[in-house]
Amino acid sequence: MAGAEEIELSHSLSSSESGTNLQTADRIELRFKELTYKVSVGLGFNTGEKDVLKNLCGRFPPNQLIAIMGPSGAGKSSLLDVLSGYRTNGVSGQILANGHDRNINAFRRISCYIQQDDRLQPLLTVKEAMDSAADFKLGHRVSKEERHKIIENVIRLLGLEESLYTRSSQLSGGQKKRLSIALELINNPRVMFLDEPTTGLDSQSCTQCIKLLKMISKQGRTIICTIHQPSASLFQMFDQVYLLANGNCLYQGATGEMVNYLSAINLPCPKYHNPADYVIELASGEYGQDKINDMVRHSENGKSTQWQDKSYIMFPSTEHLNNNGIAKKSDKKVKTGCPTYFQPTLQDTSYSNQLGVLISRGVLKIKRDSTLTHLRIIVNILVALMLGLLFYDSGKHASGVRINYYLLFSILIHHVMTSMMLNVLTFPLEMSILIKEHFNRWYSLKAYYISVNLLDIPVAGFSCLLFTAIVYPLTGQPLEWDRFAMFNFTSLLVVFIAQSVGYMVGAVFNVVNGTFVGPVLVVPMMMFSGFGVTIKDIPTYLKWGSELSYLRYGLEGYTSAIYGLNRPELECDQLYCHYKSPKKFLELVSQPPDHFWSSSVTLIGILFLIKLIAYFFLSWRIKVMR
Ligand SMILES: Nc1ncnc2c1ncn2[C@@H]1O[C@H](COP(=O)(O)OP(=O)(O)OP(=O)(O)O)[C@@H](O)[C@H]1O
Structure with missing residues (x-):
């Protein structure tokens, strides 16, 4: 210039x-x-x-x-x-x-x-x-x-x-x-x-x-x-x-x-x-x-x-004071340097305006984000294909019930790790921008938090659906729309919970510490999920762990969607199939036959709780960083 x-x-x-x-x-x-x-x-x-x-x-x-x-x-x-x-x-x-x-x-x-x-x-x-x-x-x-x-x-x-x-x-x-x-x-x-x-x-x-x-x-x-x-x-x-x-x-x-x-x-x-x-x-x-x-x-x-x-x-400090040393009313604007119109909030525009702008800006970012959007979709397609080929038709025959159970657990871990780690790795950068924009009063923290949660829905929903649409038929799960929908719904809930855990970790820790803490937080969830040690075999004094494990409810949601709802006997391609009756398998994993809705309701409860905790961590972190 x-x-x-x-x-x-x-x-x-x-x-x-x-x-x-x-x-x-x-x-x-x-x-x-x-x-x-x-x-x-x-x-x-x-x-x-x-x-x-x-x-x-x-x-x-x-x-x-x-x-x-x-x-x-x-x-x-x-x-x-x-x-x-x-x-x-x-x-x-x-x-x-x-x-x-x-x-x-x-x-x-x-x-x-x-x-x-x-x-x-x-x-x-x-x-x-x-x-x-x-x-x-x-x-x-x-x-x-x-x-x-x-x-x-x-x-x-x-x-x-x-x-x-x-x-x-x-x-x-x-x-x-x-x-x-x-x-x-x-x-x-x-x-x-x-x-x-x-x-x-x-x-x-x-x-x-x-x-x-x-x-x-x-x-x-x-x-x-x-x-x-x-x-x-x-x-x-x-x-x-x-x-x-x-x-x-x-x-x-x-x-x-x-x-x-x-x-x-x-x-x-x-x-x-x-x-x-x-x-x-x-x-x-x-x-x-x-x-x-x-x-x-x-x-x-x-x-x-x-x-x-x-x-x-x-x-001069006395310029705006009357003889009694009290600020003159007419000088309010000069005195505080603040606009005279009433402003109930720190931000200059309404909450709905902030939310609207955050969402339209977020949509632009999602369209262009190569990690959070493009890579995420590609990873979901690739993992679904790999699992589909590895566990090909495992859900079709009674002889493959156990293997199919391993597949369900693998799917669960895939959803948890990819969703959580994406936020653990990307949120710290977003945090620094958030702190600047929030401090400079562009928007409130509440508007920001609601916008990120709303913006998560389409990408998470799409990649989840894509994943299920590939892995479900390839692995020979029952081709019934209601079971497919229930399976996908459980995946979505698990993905949203894992994302919120990612926000929580990303808000509190930097990338290096978060990369360690994130997976560490998943380990107890896995221990108490009922996979390996079934829920009935967990010692009484550790039962509380299984009550808190969202992986347990995710696994129960999957097994109910696949083996519950009065599923008829499975095809047996060998002389003897122990789990020909799906009920027998559900008994083994100590699960009532129709547990889907109670698992889903618990997952929804956990989701809201973790979202609330993540919000408090976020606002605490913003205060602490200042
Ligand atoms: N939160 C904090 N905790 C501990 N020490 C702090 C904290 N904030 C500042 N300090 C210390 O106060 C001193 C001044 O820090 P400050 O960042 O203001 O310096 P500066 O003049 O801006 O330095 P530079 O030019 O290197 O950025 C430093 O010794 C720093 O370590």
Whole structure:
């Protein structure tokens, strides 16, 4: 993006209805006092607390691009997490928006947080991602034409016109970053937090990215980002610097004043040295801890405003108070920085709108997902064919009853493992996107959870039906529609339960741990399924295990569908067939002849219970991760 073009774009935006330029009253000055953030560290008996941020003070005015700088581990990301409201546990001190205590929910409505890793939907194109973000954030409050105009403006502003039909996964690092910013710009946030927006970008993309942020800040926004070690030219583009070391503030003030500050405290920046490099060296302790202590003392840990640029619009804390020190009613909007219309939820659009957009976006993803959809269908076809050939006609003759029972158990394990492991492996990636989008208020967790469960039905249903349609006739099961339907219904219930277990594991564990925990959770289910040790042979003190095993009810559902419902005697192709009468076999596996419906009802109960548990794990995980 050329400079002239940028100016032209920002001009075109000023008259647009997207409202990307902020009114003075909408601008936010963020201040914090005595801000401390403690985390628990250590394991077992050796636990303790660590002060990540130590009594920090600071002032981030609107219309400015602010860099939080410091060496690795200084507390930059933590400060961003705390100021954005992403982290609230272990935080003490005061955070003020326009001089008033920051109401976390009101503040979240006017801010956004863009994390270091671009958590984008890999299968959606830039246009689709923008459309769905606009649908989530603007919904029906804004007409279709207006929405289109807003998207167009933001896309133009961020120079993404040429990548409109490129999938997010195929964008370059710089384009991904720009798309992340574009998605959040749609609802015109007044404060933007960005964690290391230049990491992984080449120098040209870095410059483009920072130029863009600068331009957005000049529309009245407060833009705060962490940055590692900027080049001298990049450094100059920031309006303000907040320098951290070991959780303390070493400097807060205008970028142009930093060299003067260093000279004033007898730490002059050597000639021809990039001031950004020099302060990082100082903050890393390369010149001694005493220099760090001096800087903390002189900056008063961020309290001193001596080096700040005084030209920006200030929001004195008393500006909106009447003589009694009470906020004036008419100033409600400025006071909280929150829209004046009543908003019962954190999200900008209704629950039904969120669900609708999640489902239409999900359908797009399903169509393109090579693992969750295409691979899943292929695996079901291949396994069904393999089992069909291996157990060919095993269900037809009385001599093959035992072998057929092994087949039923194999089918059960196939459904459990494939469905569960797919979610264990793919959900952690989805989790990181969910956390970002949920934190930035695109949708509620409930809407998300209902949508994923609804979206699971068609693919699971189709692959299950395909599997049954192949394996059932090949293995010589009774060709009766009701038995076929019952068999498939049991498979579906087992698949849904296994998927929910997968969500549960995927929500709590990362891919590596989940890959271990998932199968481990299946083992007790297998032990108590009645396969091998029949239910009547399980010791009384372990009976509870069989009551909980969804594999037991799945196996019972299968055997009832195949051998129950008064199935007539089986053909015997040998001199003697012990299980000629299906009832005899059902007795062996200690199962009443017509157990199908009671097994199905129990499976449905287990399904709802596991779905509920998975939801609680998911919401717990989201809270814990923050
Ligand atoms: N939840 C946590 N538990 C334990 N220690 C933590 C936690 N969060 C932060 N820390 C510690 O606090 C310090 C600051 O971490 P933070 O991620 O904020 O640093 P940073 O300046 O962003 O570093 P980098 O530039 O390497 O990302 C580090 O020593 C980190 O290990």
